[in-house]
Amino acid sequence: MTEPAAAAASGGRAGGTPWHPVTRNRSHELVLDQIEEQILAGTLRVGDRLPGERDLAGHLQVSRAAVREAIRSLEAQGVVRSAVGSGKDAGTVVSAMPSQALTRLLRLHVALANFPMPDVVDARVMLERSSATLAADNASPEALRAMRETLDAMDRADIGQETFNDLDTDFHVAIAEASGNRLVADMTIALRDSMRRPILHALHGLGSDWGRVADRLRADHRAILAAIEEGDGARAADRVDRHIRSAYDALPFAEMGQRD
């Protein structure tokens, strides 16, 4: 890992070494650089409108296609949002949807097995321990009520695995958002959601054990919520930790890259 030669595996170092690929000539990247520069400098803020595609193309002396491709990159990063029409919020606007973008990114890279399952589990544990600890202090009564309702919904016997899993996600996300830390919450959401498909796949392969596993998960959740309601952050963190690890241990994960 630390051998510089092997660093290229994951795309190389991000900061520091100025290896600037010489092929920085692609015009849409030049457009991208200019827009990003304005964002980093603070000239462009959330809510600001970019010039029209035709104007931008004219001023930067590139084709409209190049401008559009740059905007597409920014859109993929959840930085801008485009809408047709006129007035109000039409046009391309600097807008912030980091959670969606983060989710898509992690989901793809998890699917590509760039991030091994154990790494993902450890990262989830780390993030959610922290979330639970903070949530025990900061959770509002409404947030707690929402969590209870989610768990109540999970108690229904007639829901399918998919609904069960979505509610499971809702519960963990609710804890993350109750922590009050936007960044940690978004990373938690992205990570949990990136596992949706593999988890559903594993649940499907559970067979007759499904009922037993589901009951175990329900009990775990109740215990976690109880600790949070009592304001016992340390206990909540430990319970979340054990919950996540035992859940992954109980699930029959095939090797990544399962075909449908």
Added chain:
Amino acid sequence: MTEPAAAAASGGRAGGTPWHPVTRNRSHELVLDQIEEQILAGTLRVGDRLPGERDLAGHLQVSRAAVREAIRSLEAQGVVRSAVGSGKDAGTVVSAMPSQALTRLLRLHVALANFPMPDVVDARVMLERSSATLAADNASPEALRAMRETLDAMDRADIGQETFNDLDTDFHVAIAEASGNRLVADMTIALRDSMRRPILHALHGLGSDWGRVADRLRADHRAILAAIEEGDGARAADRVDRHIRSAYDALPFAEMGQRD
């Protein structure tokens, strides 16, 4: 969460609620969906080549521009890499550079102040505590040697703030990579790098205190490395924790969105 109204704050929930914007008609998104589907299904793996842009456009019955915009999105997410020419690794290839993509994404969103500074600091502490703990167990002798050399380079008095900060980043990244957890390392890199510009700005505003602060940071780093070399994960984590928090406390961060 469950309140649909308030969800829009950070771009809305990522999974679960199927709010499907009805504007799913954009053709480049249809292309994107198909490619992503194949990645999620495991049909497309790292190293695979996509069909040529013209072929893809023909098979999907869309224009080449639509295909290119979809590819641009994937490129922004670090999922594919395009190269001209012929043979070998020419064309558009599924390739994994999550670290770069994650870095760009977080950097932009931090600049847009979607993630408040305290949240970022807490997240960094959380990630790097974990990295340090793991590194104390897993760091190879070569990795430890590289860390020492980085710290030696930081001892030189004639280096500028920018070089100092880059070496600082190198040290923290080295710990993250020594942890053995690719995902945590990439998130750490992305987070540290996303703070590069704000940190440099703050260092610049430090004035005559710079020398004192630099010495403090050097001492912190040595202490952290010592704990890792001794294999004392808990102590390393605590030292990293205090190091990061005290560093941010010492730095005069203006409100985000500073102009140049």
Added chain:
DNA sequence: TACCTTTGTGTGGTCTGACCACAGGTGTGG
């Protein structure tokens, strides 16, 4: 006056077809 319809204008979304630069492979001539 108040309301509705029509028309205008500017936005992103899409498509077509063409040309360029590049990097291999291929074949020919030495």
Added chain:
DNA sequence: CCACACCTGTGGTCAGACCACACAAAGGTA
């Protein structure tokens, strides 16, 4: 056997046109 020119397929770029949409302003009608 080698060196060169040529061919082919790739992404990169561009220009220009048309569409659908959403709002705004002008106009008509009650």
